[in-house]
Amino acid sequence: xxxxxxxxxxxxxxxxxxxxxxxxxxxxxxxxxxxxxxxxxxxxxxxxxxxxxxxxxxxxxxxxxxxxxxxxxxxxxxxxxxxxxxxxxxxxxxxxxxxxxxxxxxxxxxxxxxxxxxxxxxxxxxxxxxxxxxxxxxxxxxxxxxxxxxxxxxxxxxxxxxxxxxxxxxxxxxxxxxxxxxxxxxxxxxxxxxxxxxxxxxxxxxxxxxxxxxxxxxxxxxxxxxxxxxxxxxxxxxxxxxxxxxxxxxxxxxxxxxxxxxxxxxxxxxxxxxxxxxxxxxxxxxxxxxxxxxxxxxxxxxxxxxxxxxxxxxxxxxxxxxxxxxxxxxxxxxxx
Numbered sequence: 001x002x003x004x005x006x007x008x009x010x011x012x013x014x015x016x017x018x019x020x021x022x023x024x025x026x027x028x029x030x031x032x033x034x035x036x037x038x039x040x041x042x043x044x045x046x047x048x049x050x051x052x053x054x055x056x057x058x059x060x061x062x063x064x065x066x067x068x069x070x071x072x073x074x075x076x077x078x079x080x081x082x083x084x085x086x087x088x089x090x091x092x093x094x095x096x097x098x099x100x101x102x103x104x105x106x107x108x109x110x111x112x113x114x115x116x117x118x119x120x121x122x123x124x125x126x127x128x129x130x131x132x133x134x135x136x137x138x139x140x141x142x143x144x145x146x147x148x149x150x151x152x153x154x155x156x157x158x159x160x161x162x163x164x165x166x167x168x169x170x171x172x173x174x175x176x177x178x179x180x181x182x183x184x185x186x187x188x189x190x191x192x193x194x195x196x197x198x199x200x201x202x203x204x205x206x207x208x209x210x211x212x213x214x215x216x217x218x219x220x221x222x223x224x225x226x227x228x229x230x231x232x233x234x235x236x237x238x239x240x241x242x243x244x245x246x247x248x249x250x251x252x253x254x255x256x257x258x259x260x261x262x263x264x265x266x267x268x269x270x271x272x273x274x275x276x277x278x279x280x281x282x283x284x285x286x287x288x289x290x291x292x293x294x295x296x297x298x299x300x301x302x303x304x305x306x307x308x309x310x311x312x313x314x315x316x317x318x319x320x321x322x323x324x325x326x327x328x329x330x331x332x333x334x335x336x
Contacts, residue, residue, distance in 0.1 A: 020054045028052050035065050036135050037082030037116060044124065045072035057183045058191040060200035063135040064183065075123045078116040085115045085136040089176060093129030098122035099161055109173060111165045113211055118158035139258040144204040146264040149219040152228045157215050164210035175206055227269035230255040234262060242281045245307045248274045282306045283321045290326055293333035299326045
């Protein structure tokens with residue numbers, strides 16, 4: 001245990017001098033809401049007043065924290081809206097994580113992983129517990145899976161919570177030790193410079209490999225041929241809002257993924273792009289209205305209703321798609 005504490009906690013000297021110590025629940029909650037996400041915490045023993053130590057440092061877009069409550073607590077109701085994955089490593093003491101109907105006890109050197117944006121979680125920390133944690137935005141892992149492996153994870157991964165990096169001398173613990181030593185040596189470059197981005201990529205790659213292995217997923221060539229469910233939600237959103245011309249960023253935000261992940265999924269599973277899909281929806285809706293030929297219907301009014309202001313651009317797109325001018329389609333419909 002001593003070796004693990006020393007290898008995973010070289011921040012101790014830094015943290016002692018720069019960490020916030022507090023026994024005020026509101027102060028602790030404000031800090032934890034910012035570095036993790038909003039959640040519910042309750043004292044679970046005879047001690048009611050926390051004796052907390054709080055330290056955080058960024059690694060690119062990942063947040064590393066060294067944290068303890070100093071009393072036994074239970075934690076649940078973690079906010080899914082924050083969109084964060086928690087990677088919780090016990091330095092001292094014990095944490096008990098709820099998995100199904102059982103509790104998984106994680107002692108010194110153990111790491112537990114849970115995607116709080118996709119599944120509920122419950123934790124008990126004992127009085128002596130000290131945690132070295134990573135808060136990782138869900139979108140970072142989704143992007144890394146697509147970029148590194150051409151894989152679009154689904155809930156087989158996202159809802160699988162588990163212990164990773166088994167063993168006190170694991171490669172994962174060695175990488176964590178490297179990360180915290182890097183922060184202790186040069187926090188500004190790890191927060192904002194290229195070394196920090198490189199370290200972020202190393203953490204994401206190792207995290208994905210460990211997580212997928214625990215979930216029984218082969219990343220190299222093991223991805224599903226079925227499109228992730230967010231592709232269908234994106235298609236539905238674009239059909240519902242086609243007249244408003246949503247941008248790819250707006251569509252991605254609406255379904256809770258990054259632009260990179262959404263575009264990559266459309267290329268892989270639909271052999272198109274979100275923009276081309278939206279254009280197809282608009283042109284098909286215009287075609288349907290023109291061939292219905294309702295009273296007062298004109299080409300320009302129908303095209304304008306679906307976001308086209310340049311009639312030349314619209315007519316060319318319509319001809320490419322349907323092989324005739326829109327005015328001819330309308331005239332034929334009126335004759336019928």
